Amino acid sequence: MLKCTVRRSHQLSAESTAKDLQTSCGLQISTTTVCRELHGMGFHG
Incomplete structure (x- = not known):
């Protein structure tokens, strides 16, 4: 799911990506986990 989110909107920060995953999937995920x-x-970047 993370890979699809990043491909859809590759300009988002890790924090924004984590928030997007939380709202779309209901998953509780930290920014550090997204980066890792x-x-x-x-x-990378």
């Missing part, structure tokens, strides 16, 4: 997972998927 994105780095693991090969997204």
